Amino acid sequence: MSAGDFILQTKDVAAGYGGGDIISNVSVDVESGKIFTVIGPNGSGKSTFIKVLAGLLRPRVGGITIGDEQIAKLSAPERVAKGVAYVPQEYNVFANLTINENLRLSTEFLKRNRQATDEQRSRVLEMFPEVGSRLTLKAGYLSGGQRQMLAFACAMMAAPVVLLLDEPSAGLAPKFVSEIFDRIKAVNETGLTVVMIEQNVKEALRIADNVMVLVNGSPRLFVPAAEIGSHDLHKLFLG
Amino acid sequence: MIAQYVLNGFVSGMILALPAIGLTLVYGILKFPNFAFGAMMTAGAYIALILNVNFGLSLLWSAALAAVIFAMIAVVIDQTVFRQLRDRDSITLLVCSMGVSFVLENIARFIFGNAARSFDLVIARPKYILGLKVNNEQIITAIIALAAMAAVYFILRHTALGRAMRAVADNPALAAVRGVRRENIICWTWVIAGSLTAIAGVLAGMDRAIDPMLGWNYIVSTFAAAILGGLGNPVGAVIGALAVGIVEETSTLIIPPNYRQAMSFLVIALLLLMRPQGLLGVATIKK
Numbered sequence: 001m002s003a004g005d006f007i008l009q010t011k012d013v014a015a016g017y018g019g020g021d022i023i024s025n026v027s028v029d030v031e032s033g034k035i036f037t038v039i040g041p042n043g044s045g046k047s048t049f050i051k052v053l054a055g056l057l058r059p060r061v062g063g064i065t066i067g068d069e070q071i072a073k074l075s076a077p078e079r080v081a082k083g084v085a086y087v088p089q090e091y092n093v094f095a096n097l098t099i100n101e102n103l104r105l106s107t108e109f110l111k112r113n114r115q116a117t118d119e120q121r122s123r124v125l126e127m128f129p130e131v132g133s134r135l136t137l138k139a140g141y142l143s144g145g146q147r148q149m150l151a152f153a154c155a156m157m158a159a160p161v162v163l164l165l166d167e168p169s170a171g172l173a174p175k176f177v178s179e180i181f182d183r184i185k186a187v188n189e190t191g192l193t194v195v196m197i198e199q200n201v202k203e204a205l206r207i208a209d210n211v212m213v214l215v216n217g218s219p220r221l222f223v224p225a226a227e228i229g230s231h232d233l234h235k236l237f238l239g
Numbered sequence: 240m241i242a243q244y245v246l247n248g249f250v251s252g253m254i255l256a257l258p259a260i261g262l263t264l265v266y267g268i269l270k271f272p273n274f275a276f277g278a279m280m281t282a283g284a285y286i287a288l289i290l291n292v293n294f295g296l297s298l299l300w301s302a303a304l305a306a307v308i309f310a311m312i313a314v315v316i317d318q319t320v321f322r323q324l325r326d327r328d329s330i331t332l333l334v335c336s337m338g339v340s341f342v343l344e345n346i347a348r349f350i351f352g353n354a355a356r357s358f359d360l361v362i363a364r365p366k367y368i369l370g371l372k373v374n375n376e377q378i379i380t381a382i383i384a385l386a387a388m389a390a391v392y393f394i395l396r397h398t399a400l401g402r403a404m405r406a407v408a409d410n411p412a413l414a415a416v417r418g419v420r421r422e423n424i425i426c427w428t429w430v431i432a433g434s435l436t437a438i439a440g441v442l443a444g445m446d447r448a449i450d451p452m453l454g455w456n457y458i459v460s461t462f463a464a465a466i467l468g469g470l471g472n473p474v475g476a477v478i479g480a481l482a483v484g485i486v487e488e489t490s491t492l493i494i495p496p497n498y499r500q501a502m503s504f505l506v507i508a509l510l511l512l513m514r515p516q517g518l519l520g521v522a523t524i525k526k
Binding site for chain 2: 077
């Protein structure tokens with residue numbers, strides 16, 4: 001596989017809060033149009049890794065590229081402009097803004113032309129019909145599952161090239177979990193690359209193409225999702 | 240007679256509403272109570288005084304230009320002082336704003352001295368509307384304050400900047416990953432807060448003499464107004480300001496006027512006991 005097939009790459013990334021590193025030597029190659037899932041035990045650094053990709057935490061060392069462009073030193077808003085969209089695990093919508101305002105805000109500072117924005121909005125509302133049916137409602141009144149859908153829709157409004165998802169099933173009622181993963185797969189089938197971290201390993205592996213197992217802040221295993229069954233995850237997780 | 244006091248209180252509340260909105264906007268986005276707004280009012284009044292008395296501009300033009308000039312000064316203060324302490328806790332920034340307040344006040348004292356001054360205003364006979372005495376300054380105050388409040392409401396509710404300001408106040412990290420640059424929003428917040436407090440300074444200067452302590456007269460009442468409405472909520476700040484203005488004014492029916500600001504303390508105390516989040520604030524649980 002050539003470097004041109006990879007839309008997102010990290011090279012020897014190390015990052016953390018305060019003095020110490022939570023993740024170190026993380027080098028990944030994410031194939032364009034695929035779902036790349038990061039799994040690992042609690043405290044393994046999954047959330048730190050995805051925050052580094054989103055630009056909410058700067059890597060102490062290492063490089064991050066989107067296509068051929070180095071983005072490691074860019075801020076979160078600058079990365080959005082480069083095509084990186086991120087859906088946080090919680091507090092992922094603006095509760096005091098209406099659904100419509102949440103959607104509008106996702107593109108208003110991206111310097112996109114109006115026609116392209118309107119077309120993308122139509123595509124997004126088609127993809128997430130439940131979002132478009134009550135645009136004037138404040139997002140704070142939505143249930144957890146509905147908020148997650150709105151958060152996806154907002155991320156999609158920016159017409160990203162890579163969608164980063166931080167535990168999309170966290171805190172959701174069991175009946176919503178499969179629906180969320182089906183929706184992620186549907187979004188991915190439009191050609192969008194997805195990088196997802198997830199605690200619900202079974203559901204995550206159902207839709208993933210490639211998997212990285214992260215343990216104690218370092219990659220322990222890279223494998224196509226179809227082959228993960230041949231590895232003992234319990235042993236990998238526990239070291 | 241009570242109606243006259245209510246009317247006077249309503250107009251006083253209009254003056255309070257502008258710095259209360261500024262205070263609440265800065266608190267919502269930067270998460271600290273900006274103690275310097277009193278001195279910012281004073282500075283705004285002095286800038287308008289120069290334009291009005293020395294350059295002969297009408298008070299309306301003087302107020303508008305003072306708002307623009309002080310908006311720029313507010314951005315400079317933010318960039319040179321508050322930006323250096325951006326991620327510090329709110330107490331550090333509060334103390335820093337006290338320092339800014341003293342610096343602004345003493346610059347005014349150094350340039351203009353301690354003598355009381357006043358705008359070059361045409362003295363007009365009061366009008367009587369429905370039996371209530373309404374003087375010219377009260378009408379001007381009400382019109383300017385309402386126009387400023389309407390402009391802020393329009394910006395917050397119907398513009399991209401307003402949506403971004405509300406988004407940053409709600410969740411700055413999420414706003415960043417939606418493409419909103421927080422520093423730009425902070426800059427515009429100071430523009431709005433600076434211009435509102437400068438206009439309030441001009442209105443205050445019409446109501447009483449302009450001296451370096453002008454803004455101090457409004458600090459307790461403005462904090463009471465912002466807290467009453469729910470810190471961080473601009474509509475609440477307006478409602479709180481009108482309520483404080485009316486309570487303070489009508490209280491002079493039963494207590495000496497010198498003690499009327501004590502009513503602001505009473506309002507804050509009662510509110511914190513009964514509804515700590517303010518009238519329109521949202522209760523939160525700190526984990």
